[in-house]
Amino acid sequence: MSLPAPHGRLAIVVFSDNPDHRYLLEVLDHAGFVYQEVKPSEGPAAAGRFPIWIALVHGRAPLDNEWVSALRSHVQEGGGLVLLGAPLGLEDLLQVRFSSGYQQARPDWLGPCRDLGEGYADPSDHPIARSAPRPLHVFGGPALEALPAQVAGILARDG
Incomplete structure (x- = not known):
């Protein structure tokens, strides 16, 4: 369940305006996970205090440079990252290609x-x-x- 910050160790960022793409939050709620939802518009600093980030990327355009840089830094500094969806803009970090x-x-x-x-x-x-x-x-x-x-x-x- 999403609680006011700074509860839990998990930040969830859904990079989509489509409400159907928020299914991940429903799954985590039913499973009893405690997390903080961070809206992309809040910027990566809002997720910075959490050791584990889950990013749901829906769409075909790469993430903006601020988020790409923050995701990259988070991983390189030892933070956990679960990326669901296309890794547009992060292929080199994750060592994959389409x-x-x-x-x-x-x-x-x-x-x-x-x-x-x-x-x-x-x-x-x-x-x-x-x-x-x-x-x-x-x-x-x-x-x-x-x-x-x-x-x-x-x-x-x-x-």
């Missing part, structure tokens, strides 16, 4: 973009989802490819 369709020259048109469709992802398919208690329901969104990456950290266990 597998087809998106053109920087025409950000308002994804072109013949491959869509993920709808289905269930087997949790054993990827390390990030192995601990999921059941298959992950996925739907919509453009197909992305991972860029070559370097190891960012190593977990050492003693004993």
Whole structure:
């Protein structure tokens, strides 16, 4: 449930004016999460005090420079980020690229973009989802490819 600031550790930003795109807030409310909704017009400073940000990006134009810079800084400084939707403007940060369709020259048109469709992802398919208690329901969104990456950290266990 969204409470007056500064409750919780989670900031939610919905980058869309369409009220239907606020479904994430309904899901979190029903699950009993405590979060603070930050409107894009309030600027990134309003989300700055929260260690974890969830950004729901709906649309095809990149986020404005202020938000792109803030999201980038938040991650680089160790903050948590869950990005739902197209990572327009943050591809290099997330080390992904569109597998087809998106053109920087025409950000308002994804072109013949491959869509993920709808289905269930087997949790054993990827390390990030192995601990999921059941298959992950996925739907919509453009197909992305991972860029070559370097190891960012190593977990050492003693004993």
